[in-house]
Amino acid sequence: MPQPENANLLKHLEALVGERNPFTTPGPLEQAAGYIAHQFQSMGLAVSREEVPFEGITSHNIFGSKEGTDPSAGTFILGAHYDSVEGTPGADDNASAIAALLEVARCLEGTSVKGSILFTAFTLEEYGFIGSRQMAARVKESGEFISGMISLEMLGYRTREPGSQTYPPYIPADQYPDTGDFIAVVGNEPSQSLALGLADALKQTTPELGVEKLVLPGRGDEFVEVRLSDHCSFWEHDFKAAMLTDTAFFRNPHYHQATDTLETLDIDFIREITTGLVEYLKAPKV
Numbered sequence: 257m258p259q260p261e262n263a264n265l266l267k268h269l270e271a272l273v274g275e276r277n278p279f280t281t282p283g284p285l286e287q288a289a290g291y292i293a294h295q296f297q298s299m300g301l302a303v304s305r306e307e308v309p310f311e312g313i314t315s316h317n318i319f320g321s322k323e324g325t326d327p328s329a330g331t332f333i334l335g336a337h338y339d340s341v342e343g344t345p346g347a348d349d350n351a352s353a354i355a356a357l358l359e360v361a362r363c364l365e366g367t368s369v370k371g372s373i374l375f376t377a378f379t380l381e382e383y384g385f386i387g388s389r390q391m392a393a394r395v396k397e398s399g400e401f402i403s404g405m406i407s408l409e410m411l412g413y414r415t416r417e418p419g420s421q422t423y424p425p426y427i428p429a430d431q432y433p434d435t436g437d438f439i440a441v442v443g444n445e446p447s448q449s450l451a452l453g454l455a456d457a458l459k460q461t462t463p464e465l466g467v468e469k470l471v472l473p474g475r476g477d478e479f480v481e482v483r484l485s486d487h488c489s490f491w492e493h494d495f496k497a498a499m500l501t502d503t504a505f506f507r508n509p510h511y512h513q514a515t516d517t518l519e520t521l522d523i524d525f526i527r528e529i530t531t532g533l534v535e536y537l538k539a540p541k542v
């Protein structure tokens with residue numbers, strides 16, 4: 257099986273980094289959608305798009321589907337948003353995660369999987385998870401069996417500086433590192449085994465990678481800061497879902513700034529995470 261490569265991640269980042277906003281820079285947002293669709297196609301995935309209307313404009317969720325060998329195993333969704341807020345090149349948020357998404361798809365191209373995998377690039381996350389909300393409501397309504405979902409939310413910022421990591425007030429900070437050099441897996445109670453299985457795969461493939469886990473009680477409804485990505489759209493419909501993240505503004509000073517550039521990213525970090533995701537998706541434990 258091919259292994260994730262820095263050169264491919266960098267190629268995707270170079271193609272994607274730059275403001276991708278539906279209102280201020282719709283052209284680059286659409287170009288990013290086209291790039292993602294083209295990459296999915298070149299990896300042998302069945303590509304489709306879903307229109308997402310919002311405040312007078314239309315943008316798209318982009319899907320690349322890899323069929324599993326056992327229809328009863330359902331579909332696992334690996335998703336990341338590709339839009340950005342106004343005024344930022346959005347390198348960590350969220351080109352880093354789209355680069356990982358594309359590289360996972362490439363590495364799994366020749367591998368047969370039991371359950372189907374739906375690689376998904378969401379639009380309009382930055383306006384309240386509009387793209388993922390539409391999709392989650394649609395799949396709930398259809399009754400389709402979604403075995404689990406992972407939201408990739410900012411995977412590229414790592415620092416070895418002590419004191420660089422902060423936490424929301426309800427997280428016992430004394431039980432977690434104060435250096436921002438780990439990747440975090442966030443699940444809720446129904447998604448506990450998914451979150452732990454993902455953390456195990458990350459640890460197994462890169463033992464030196466710092467991996468921290470947080471499993472919220474119940475559906476996780478009260479924990480606003482760790483709901484800020486597309487996994488929460490799936491939590492709201494009681495699907496099993498987890499977020500994989502560098503913790504965004506709890507670590508990265510460039511969050512939603514003009515300085516969220518390619519130069520601030522740690523490509524080795526993204527590659528290590530990608531390697532773990534490939535391992536997990538070969539046979540997802542949910």
Ligand SMILES: [Zn+2]
Pocket residue numbers: 337349350381409410
């Ligand atoms: Zn984001």
